[in-house]
Amino acid sequence: MPALSQAQQKAAGAALSAKRGETPVSSLKGASIEMYKTLSEGELEELASTDTARHKLPERKS
Structure with a gap:
């Protein structure tokens, strides 16, 4: 399930970084x-x- 918005992608990236201990x-x-x-x-x-x-992704999902 790829991200549907830039905000969702950024939040997932931040959570992933924390999950990895970075x-x-x-x-x-x-x-x-x-x-x-x-x-x-x-x-x-x-x-x-x-x-x-x-x-190309919207900033926020509508």
């Missing part, structure tokens, strides 16, 4: 906290990567 969990905000708690590292990788270029 950034502190305390730095997470909003949706990235929920993603960190509920999704596996593999799911986060899939969500953070996308076949579509980021600039």
Whole structure:
């Protein structure tokens, strides 16, 4: 399931970074906290990567 918006992709990237121990969990905000708690590292990788270029995704999902 690739990201549907830039915001979703960024949140997944932040959660993935925390899951890998690259950034502190305390730095997470909003949706990235929920993603960190509920999704596996593999799911986060899939969500953070996308076949579509980021600039072609909408900023927010409507």
